[in-house]
Amino acid sequence: MADTVLFEFLHTEMVAELWAHDPDPGPGVSAGSCGEEAGATTGQKMSLSVLEGMGFRVGQALGERLPRETLAFREELDVLKFLCKDLWVAVFQKQMDSLRTNHQGTYVLQDNSFPLLLPMASGLQYLEEAPKFLAFTCGLLRGALCTLGIESVVTASVAALPVCKFQVVIPKS
């Protein structure tokens, strides 16, 4: 019961804590792979970067524990499908709603009711608050992909709450 909401409560606290402090502007650290921070202060960008980093390490650790031995990852697309199903269920108790790709290394994962945005009102009202609730999850995806051997850049965008799109770009090596 409560353990399914425990992650969400803890995530909320973590965001609030990191945002409250708004750390001193550092030497131009950017949020890197977590987009949508237009207009954010340097401190807020650092907070996004910290959240993304925490998500990355949790994603790496989760990636090691997910039952990937049951799947044969022959193709990149299989890995992305795995994230949309197994990883999303493990973290959010639901599957991603859709997965699209241009077949050139760019994937768009859409969650029509992203749990970490649900506590906010729907619509456009709190749209500018959204980025800080997405950074951790961007990192989570990037970390899980990293464990599975794929380097990526993950950004998120919200057009209307609580719909969220995660864009995964895998540079061709």
Place this chain on the structure above:
Amino acid sequence: MADTVLFEFLHTEMVAELWAHDPDPGPGVSAGSCGEEAGATTGQKMSLSVLEGMGFRVGQALGERLPRETLAFREELDVLKFLCKDLWVAVFQKQMDSLRTNHQGTYVLQDNSFPLLLPMASGLQYLEEAPKFLAFTCGLLRGALCTLGIESVVTASVAALPVCKFQVVIPKS
């Protein structure tokens, strides 16, 4: 599967993040109700205090969601038993191992294998690292008690990893 470890991964990251920054010494903020910080710097005490505060708010929120309507909390001891069973199972998927009281408002809750200490080696080797892994949970207990209408002071102590004792003191009003 992974959702049971998600909380633990996230907690680990949170502790690491707050400890890494070792925030600037503030105006004498003490860790308050989270003991065992003897020898800690002011910054570390603030980190403990922050962790305890996050735990408190998560505990409050969890306390509101736990199925307490099935229980009649006639006595303080019933509330403590509820924490040892329902709250602990919700958060750690196990019950507390023992609960003792002096019947004068002091309760000692013992977990012989506290999950947040398990990643550390057993014995005495990393004992001084333990307090930062206890602060959040001290707050969690205090927050849940607060939601249930009981003001308390919660401290934790570790004599040998991974055994942990939480002491709950409820001042007589």
